[in-house]
Every structure is written in C-alpha cells, then in structure tokens.
Amino acid sequence: MNNEHNDSFRDRIVTMNEEGRRNWVYANQPKGKFYTIRSIVAYVLLAFLFVAPHIKVASGEPLLLFNIIQRKFVLFGVVFWPQDFHLFVIGLITIIISIVTFTVVYGRIWCGWACPQTIFMEMVFRRIEYWIEGSGDQQRIRAKGEDTFDKVWRMLLKHFLFIAISWAITHTMLAYIVGSDKVMEYIVGTPSDNISVFMAIMIFTGAFYFVFAYFREQVCSLVCPYGRLQGALLDNNTLMVSYDFKRGEGRGPMRKDEDRLSVGKGDCVNCNKCVSVCPTGIDIRDGIQLECINCTACMDACDSTMRRYQLPEGLIRITSQNNISNGASFRWTPRIIAYTALTTALIGAMVVLFTLRSSYETTILRVQGSLYQKIDDTTYSNIYNYKIVNKTEYEGNLSIRLVEPQGEVELAGNTMLVKKQEKIQGVFLLKLQKEQLSGSSTKVVLGVYNGDDLIETIHTTFVGP
Numbered sequence: 001m002n003n004e005h006n007d008s009f010r011d012r013i014v015t016m017n018e019e020g021r022r023n024w025v026y027a028n029q030p031k032g033k034f035y036t037i038r039s040i041v042a043y044v045l046l047a048f049l050f051v052a053p054h055i056k057v058a059s060g061e062p063l064l065l066f067n068i069i070q071r072k073f074v075l076f077g078v079v080f081w082p083q084d085f086h087l088f089v090i091g092l093i094t095i096i097i098s099i100v101t102f103t104v105v106y107g108r109i110w111c112g113w114a115c116p117q118t119i120f121m122e123m124v125f126r127r128i129e130y131w132i133e134g135s136g137d138q139q140r141i142r143a144k145g146e147d148t149f150d151k152v153w154r155m156l157l158k159h160f161l162f163i164a165i166s167w168a169i170t171h172t173m174l175a176y177i178v179g180s181d182k183v184m185e186y187i188v189g190t191p192s193d194n195i196s197v198f199m200a201i202m203i204f205t206g207a208f209y210f211v212f213a214y215f216r217e218q219v220c221s222l223v224c225p226y227g228r229l230q231g232a233l234l235d236n237n238t239l240m241v242s243y244d245f246k247r248g249e250g251r252g253p254m255r256k257d258e259d260r261l262s263v264g265k266g267d268c269v270n271c272n273k274c275v276s277v278c279p280t281g282i283d284i285r286d287g288i289q290l291e292c293i294n295c296t297a298c299m300d301a302c303d304s305t306m307r308r309y310q311l312p313e314g315l316i317r318i319t320s321q322n323n324i325s326n327g328a329s330f331r332w333t334p335r336i337i338a339y340t341a342l343t344t345a346l347i348g349a350m351v352v353l354f355t356l357r358s359s360y361e362t363t364i365l366r367v368q369g370s371l372y373q374k375i376d377d378t379t380y381s382n383i384y385n386y387k388i389v390n391k392t393e394y395e396g397n398l399s400i401r402l403v404e405p406q407g408e409v410e411l412a413g414n415t416m417l418v419k420k421q422e423k424i425q426g427v428f429l430l431k432l433q434k435e436q437l438s439g440s441s442t443k444v445v446l447g448v449y450n451g452d453d454l455i456e457t458i459h460t461t462f463v464g465p
C-alpha cells in the first residue's frame with residue numbers, strides 16, 4: 001500500500017481524536033461531473049421516496065405500503081397478505097445477496113450514491129449548511145469564532161430547517177406504514193386525538209434530527225452493519241474509489257518550471273482538496289479505509305487539480321487495487337461467479353413464485369377437538385372452519401362444494417360474497433352417507449368456486465365411526 005511507513009490513521013476512526021473526542025468534519029462542497037450526476041440521482045430518488053406513498057394505482061391501493069401493524073403490504077399496487085410472507089422473505093434474501101454481489105464487484109457504490117442516509121446527509125442537510133453557513137472552511141472558522149449575532153441566527157435557522165425536514169421525513173415514513181390518508185388525518189387532527197401517534201412522531205423526528213444534525217457520517221463508520229461487512233466483502237479485485245499511489249507518490253507541491261519526474265515527485269501536488277471534500281473526513285491517499293463510502297467527491301476534487309496543472313485526470317479513480325499495483329484488469333473470480341449464480345437463481349425463484357401466486361387463498365380445517373355427528377342411521381357430519389382471502393381487485397361470489405366423494409356441504413351463516421382484498425371466514429357442515437365412508441378417516445376433496453369456476457381444491461379428511 002502507499003502508506004507503508006505511517007499506518008497510524010488505522011488506530012482510530014478519523015472522526016475521533018486521541019482523547020476520544022469528536023473530530024467534526026467540515027467537508028467542502030465538491031464540484032464536478034460526478035457530483036452533478038450524483039445530485040441528479042439523489043433528487044430522483046428523493047422525489048420517489050416522498051411521492052411514492054401518496055400515489056394510488058387504479059385499484060385504489062397505494063403504490064407502496066408496509067403496514068406491519070395490519071400485516072398488509074403493497075408493492076407497486078399489488079397487495080401481499082401474511083400468506084405471501086414467504087415471497088417477502090425470498091425477496092429480502094434476494095436483495096441482500098444482490099447487494100453483496102454488487103459490493104464484491106463495485107465496492108460501496110450503494111453507500112455513496114443510493115443509501116438514504118448519505119443522500120439526506122450530503123444532498124439535503126449538508127447543502128442547507130452550505131447555503132446558510134457557507135463552505136466547510138467557513139463553517140470551521142465560524143464554529144471556532146465568537147458567538148456573534150451573525151453566527152447565532154445562522155445556527156438557529158439551520159437547526160429550525162433541520163427539525164422541519166426531520167418532521168417531513170418522519171411523516172413520509174409513517175405514510176409508508178399507515179398510508180397517506182391516515183397521515184393526513186393525523187396532520188389535520190389535534191395531538192390529543194392520537195396521543196400515542198403524536199408521541200411516536202415526536203420521538204422519530206428527534207431521532208432523525210439527532211442523526212443528521214449531530215451523528216452524521218458516524219452512522220456509516222460506526223453503526224451501519226453493511227459498512228461493517230466491507231472487510232469481508234472487498235478484495236483486491238473490487239472496483240472502488242482508489243488513489244493511484246504509483247502515479248501520485250512522492251507527493252509534493254507544484255513548483256514553477258520544475259520537472260517533477262526528475263526530482264522524484266509524483267502527480268499528487270499535495271493540495272489536500274481530496275481530503276477537504278471528503279464527507280467522512282478521511283485521506284484517500286492512505287489507502288482503502290472502512291470509512292470510505294465511495295461517494296466520488298475526492299475524484300471530482302482531484303480531477304480539478306489535475307486540470308489546473310495540466311496533468312492527466314484520474315489520479316483518484318474507480319479501479320481495483322490489482323489494477324493500480326500491476327495493471328490487471330477486472331476478472332471474474334470464483335467468488336463473483338458464485339454470488340452472481342446465487343443471485344440469478346434467487347431472482348428466477350422470485351419470478352416463478354410471483355407468477356404462481358394464487359388469486360385466492362383458502363384454509364379449511366376440521367374444528368379442533370370435534371368428532372363426527374350422527375344425523376340419522378345413514379348420515380354422518382363433520383364441522384369445519386374455513387378462511388378465504390380474496391387477493392384480487394374484484395368481488396368474489398364464492399361457494400364451497402364437495403368434489404369427491406358424493407355428499408353435501410351446508411354453510412352456516414355467512415354469505416360467501418368476498419370483497420376485493422378482503423377475507424371471509426366461518427364454519428360449514430359436511431354430510432356424508434354411511435356407504436361413502438372408508439373407516440374412521442375418509443379422504444375428501446372440496447372445491448372452492450367463484451360462480452361456476454373452480455378456483456381451488458382442498459384435500460382434507462372426514463372422521464367417521
């Protein structure tokens with residue numbers, strides 16, 4: 001590695017000083033093509049995040065809903081019930097394995113470009129700071145200076161906006177859980193109408209404010225489990241934001257008319273711009289570090305310096321350590337092949353399961369503890385519980401009929417009209433003639449019909465004498 005002689009930066013995270021106190025990161029705002037593209041990606045994602053729970057599809061369902069309280073989940077307008085939980089588990093595993101695969105190949109691009117924490121921190125909260133308090137350097141000077149009126153009003157305005165945005169984030173998250181209509185009810189109502197919800201909103205607003213106003217980049221460095229996994233996922237073949245130490249060392253300032261090569265200098269002019277824009281406060285020239293979120297801010301900063309001194313861009317670029325050390329290009333390692341194969345298999349399984357997902361879900365169980373009833377000398381009956389979930393967007397006119405053997409189904413009470421996305425449950429009596437019974441347990445097949453269409457067959461048993 002480039003920093004063979006001084007590895008002291010690995011002794012502690014950069015946001016902590018020797019006494020264990022916080023080193024506040026005053027990152028300057030990057031400028032350049034990567035920051036521009038990253039801003040566009042971030043604002044598209046933010047727009048989606050804030051708008052998605054308020055969009056309703058043709059059926060009236062929201063685009064996205066994760067109502068863990070009522071166990072109702074809606075993905076792109078399609079409702080998923082607790083009975084579809086296996087799809088969620090497989091979906092979750094697929095997403096995790098996909099992120100792992102992506103990380104093995106492309107490093108922490110997710111962290112720097114798509115993670116909500118980074119997007120809010122860098123593209124919302126830090127931009128508010130730039131707007132109100134100036135660049136990172138100005139913020140540092142102001143923080144160390146006297147508590148003037150100018151400093152205080154800027155600080156108050158900043159924190160007021162931070163709280164307002166934290167409040168908006170909390171309500172958006174709530175809309176994903178209880179739906180946007182309910183959130184509107186909470187907003188127009190008074191706190192006493194729903195004191196527990198009001199308390200939850202206050203607590204989460206406070207938590208978001210704490211994270212973005214104070215804890216900030218430490219979420220990535222200290223808390224995020226995905227960040228902790230990096231050591232196991234990255235290898236020398238992984239593409240990541242890297243400093244080309246072969247080209248850059250020995251670093252040193254640019255002197256007029258100096259032939260840098262002949263005096264043993266590399267292309268790094270030691271301008272420190274890459275460090276000044278880093279949102280996690282690290283020096284990429286020290287090599288791969290846990291704190292690096294691959295945000296590419298240092299690439300923009302270094303490229304601008306390279307242009308200024310008419311040196312080739314890309315001293316800091318997205319490449320692998322193998323490429324820098326020996327010019328090796330990307331290759332498919334057994335690990336990448338294994339992760340890719342697993343991801344492909346899981347995505348395939350997801351597609352198959354989604355395709356086979358039934359429109360109705362019926363459960364029929366004999367009432368627990370019940371035995372047969374003798375109705376007359378030739379007829380016996382069993383009593384069953386049924387539950388039918390209508391996962392479609394249409395009302396179902398359902399009936400339960402006996403497919404085999406011959407017999408009679410007698411529904412008790414409930415009508416079998418099932419509204420869209422609702423469930424119905426009740427009991428029914430199954431009557432069989434003595435000659436249909438085959439001992440104490442007779443296999444029976446029941447059919448669930450919508451009108452005259454058979455939509456499901458259920459196999460169960462009939463207890464006889």
Ligand code: SF4
Nearest residue numbers: 278292293295296298
């Ligand atoms: S080292 Fe570069 S890519 Fe990594 S977090 Fe800092 S600025 Fe972003």
Ligand code: SF4
Nearest residue numbers: 268269271272274302
């Ligand atoms: S921005 Fe580039 S030239 Fe400047 S210190 Fe960083 S690596 Fe060296």
